Amino acid sequence: MRPLGAFVPLRHSAYSMSAKNHRVLPGFGLALGYTLVYLSLLILLPLGGMVLKASELGFGQIIDIALGERSLAAFRVTFGASLLAALINAFFGLIVAWVLVRYPFPGKRFVDALVDLPFALPTAVAGITLATLYAGNGWLGSHLEPLGIKVAYTPLGIVFALTFITLPFVVRTLQPVIEDIETEVEEAAATLGASRWQTFVKVIFPAIGPALLTGFALAFARALGEFGSVIFIAGNLPLVSEIVPLLIISKLEQYDVLGATALAVVMLAISFVLLLAINALQWWAANRHKNAEPLEVAAGKAGKEAEA
Amino acid sequence: MSIEIRNISKRFGNFVALDNINLDIPTGELVALLGPSGCGKTTLLRIIAGMESADQGEILFSGAEATHLHARERNVGFVFQHYALFRHMTVFENVAFGLRVKPRKERPSESEIKRRVMELLGLVQLDWLADRYPSQLSGGQRQRIALARALAVEPKVLLLDEPFGALDTKVRKELRRWLRRLHDDMHISSVFVTHDQEEALEVADRVVVMNHGRIEQIGSPDEVYSAPATPFVYQFLGNVNVFHSRVQGGYAEVERSETPEKATAFVRPHDIDIARQPTEGALAATVAHVHPIGPVVRVELQHGGEIVEVELSRERHEALQLAVGQGVWFRPRQMRVFGADNQPKPPSEKQAFLF
16 A cells, blocks of 8 residues: 555655665666566456457447446446445444454454455355355345345345455555554544544544545455355346356356457456546545645755744 | 642552642643653643543532543643644644634634634744645644644643653753743643653743652742652752661761661752862762763762762862862762651751761
């Protein structure tokens, strides 16, 4: 994650220094070259290949496939459920992170370790477990269904699965940032007459906002690509509870490789634009608290003032 | 606003942070809570501010019960050692915070807020930094902003927790004087916590010396320095030479007449005379070290198994021309004796003395 807040002005001073500054750890050129090669091999090459394959179809054909009734519904389900899951986790994940950082309680380490489980568990296992739990005859499902709430084999089930899978992203992103907020800042707000709500909105939230956005973006991105846990609980009804990754697989199973790549490219494009937008928003949130004027200039003024 | 502290006690688990504290702070006074770390001074300050609740006892503001008031209802300004500025707000917004969170009915208009904030920034001489962020300021500037922020809500009491503790000596000295002026101009009661005796003695009207959750002495800076009530205060404020009657044979002789108990004598380093010739009632010693420190010269004398610290003026030192290893005679001009119960002994008819 990008360092937040207070450290950014230093970057200005680093820029204004001459190019020949001496770094403690040398090897910038080598490391950068390695980074570019690594990223190219790992990310650009496969994705580029996919785009190349899709280009066998014309732009119009890709759009036609993507706007087909079934794929449009799948896109709606995938992005809708992912967004909802990421939003749910942004809220409840914040509470979990807050409690884990701020309050000592017995079993805290255990609870903290629990948060990582969705990372470690095979996603299919998670999907089967959730499906069993929420099915009409499951432990929870048997109580929910009389209330008219059907979870398993509905879009709601997809949201549940995605919420489960993406929880760690929000919690783990927020924890270090919340640890960084001094309790004194809250106390200062209180002595200045701020209510608890005002303290949260005006003092706490601006401090954790950028990290919350990062966590949200990570959770959202992860949910978009999630496959294993969803297919077991979704029911996979075309037009209702079918997600794009599944649609891609079923196209592949019918040897419709071009159709599958077309969907994949559209998915990639939308995800990329969304993540780019979130990143821009985050950059803005992290940097709007900085002035353009480099630190040295301010320090120079301070020096002059001290002399006067 | 006056503050009355009645029988306040506070424990953290088994640790007694405050043990039955009673203290009156009259309106307009600048009081220093002075003591070593862990003596409970910060806890007491936080209880006054409403950030910590006492296990028992009560706090009265202007005679009215305030023990259970929330921090935001107490109308106190609090300044933290590490500033606790809002990092994501400009200096201006930091100072304006207290005004902006007021209920809509009491909230001043935007132009009034701007006027008040700029006035406060002018007061702390940092109005040219209004649109900066705290990360762009030096420590001294941050603390001045924190003060301006605390003053914005026009508190009746200003509480400062080691306000200058994180700053370097020169800035600290400057801010100290400035705080004193500010306090006098604002007509408020101020309480500040410090472990720096020089700071407490220089700035405060009254010094409250604390140790182990108790108040050892309350008095003017001069009183606590020149007439310490307990051995702790003697040792905490300034340097002191301690003479135990058992070790120093001559001293025991004085006390022998009535009380055979153990006693301890305290002598400030600057209350000792050194002579090159034996004088009446002087003790022999050899010069172990000579350190010129600014305006004074600190001399360490080896007397038997003990080191005796003496501070001489530069003139006196030049007249004496002490060299390491030289034999000299010293005698205290002034001393204070505490019995085994740590109660001060009245000066006896015969000047209590070492010989």
